Amino acid sequence: EGPAETVSIQHESKAATTISQHEFQEASQPLIDRAKDLVQQVLQRCSSSNSGGGGGGGEIVVVDEVILVGGSSRVPAVREMLRGMFPAIPELCVSLHAETAVAQGAAIQAAILSGLVPSSELRSAMMLDALPHAIGVLLPDQESYVPVLAKDATLPAMGYARFVLDDIAQQGVTVVAVEDVGNKKLERIGEFNFLLRRLNKEQLDRLEGKQRTVDIGFTMETSGKFVVSIFDENDPEHLRKKRRYQAEKRRGGINKGGTIGFDTKERKDDDDDDDDAIPLVLVIGCVVLFFIYVVAKMSFHDATISTDQ
Numbered sequence: 001e002g003p004a005e006t007v008s009i010q011h012e013s014k015a016a017t018t019i020s021q022h023e024f025q026e027a028s029q030p031l032i033d034r035a036k037d038l039v040q041q042v043l044q045r046c047s048s049s050n051s052g053g054g055g056g057g058g059e060i061v062v063v064d065e066v067i068l069v070g071g072s073s074r075v076p077a078v079r080e081m082l083r084g085m086f087p088a089i090p091e092l093c094v095s096l097h098a099e100t101a102v103a104q105g106a107a108i109q110a111a112i113l114s115g116l117v118p119s120s121e122l123r124s125a126m127m128l129d130a131l132p133h134a135i136g137v138l139l140p141d142q143e144s145y146v147p148v149l150a151k152d153a154t155l156p157a158m159g160y161a162r163f164v165l166d167d168i169a170q171q172g173v174t175v176v177a178v179e180d181v182g183n184k185k186l187e188r189i190g191e192f193n194f195l196l197r198r199l200n201k202e203q204l205d206r207l208e209g210k211q212r213t214v215d216i217g218f219t220m221e222t223s224g225k226f227v228v229s230i231f232d233e234n235d236p237e238h239l240r241k242k243r244r245y246q247a248e249k250r251r252g253g254i255n256k257g258g259t260i261g262f263d264t265k266e267r268k269d270d271d272d273d274d275d276d277a278i279p280l281v282l283v284i285g286c287v288v289l290f291f292i293y294v295v296a297k298m299s300f301h302d303a304t305i306s307t308d309q
Contacts, residue, residue: 138176160217168212197235
């Protein structure tokens with residue numbers, strides 16, 4: 001059954017008015033046009049992110065589903081506008097409760113703005129298919145950073161940035177990963193330490209007067225797993241892994257979010273420390289049991305000898 005041609009509205013003051021569907025659509029058209037412009041801006045931003053932000057015609061964005069959220073999504077003109085923008089989608093998704101979804105989104109946004117809840121804890125409540133914030137490497141001034149993963153990058157996302165070492169013979173690198181949560185605020189994701197290969201005399205002589213660089217790579221998977229990797233072109237093992245990775249990629253054996261797998265470190269929550277302790281406890285337990293077994297066997301052997309005598 002189609003929508004009613006006219007709607008009667010009565011206020012608590014008993015004042016009443018009648019408005020036709022045509023009049024309502026005319027009055028709401030400016031808002032619908034604004035909503036359409038907003039959808040087009042989002043599609044353009046996604047297209048720009050997929051093409052690397054190069055500015056020249058980005059990739060075509062394929063939309064699989066349009067989910068209606070908010071009470072205004074029930075307006076027939078809004079649904080008609082969306083069907084016109086996404087003709088390839090047979091049905092608009094109305095499975096989410098319109099008002100509840102808005103309330104949940106408002107609660108998540110309030111938690112983000114408050115700064116009291118770490119972003120890592122909010123991810124479980126968010127339906128993430130793109131990065132909400134840019135992620136990069138914190139610089140020594142503690143106020144600026146080098147972006148590695150761009151905001152709105154489609155998940156899984158992978159990127160890297162090149163850095164010059166202070167000393168060609170330095171022994172390691174510490175990477176502090178941060179999120180740009182807005183308002184000039186950087187939130188730490190974690191600190192990752194890597195050992196560098198010790199260069200031989202021939203390599204040091206070759207680099208004398210030159211710069212030694214390393215590539216810091218970030219990977220954010222759809223599950224929220226965050227991996228930091230490092231590539232040093234002076235490390236033969238890194239070069240072998242890079243060649244193996246490139247060969248796998250040519251054969252199509254690595255998906256978009258695959259980790260390069262040079263030297264990698266994953267972000268760990270506090271609970272992960274307990275998980276790491278479990279194997280150590282098992283090893284200690286096995287050693288103790290083996291010691292008891294040896295002592296018992298020796299005692300039994302001595303008792304047998306005494307009996308025989």
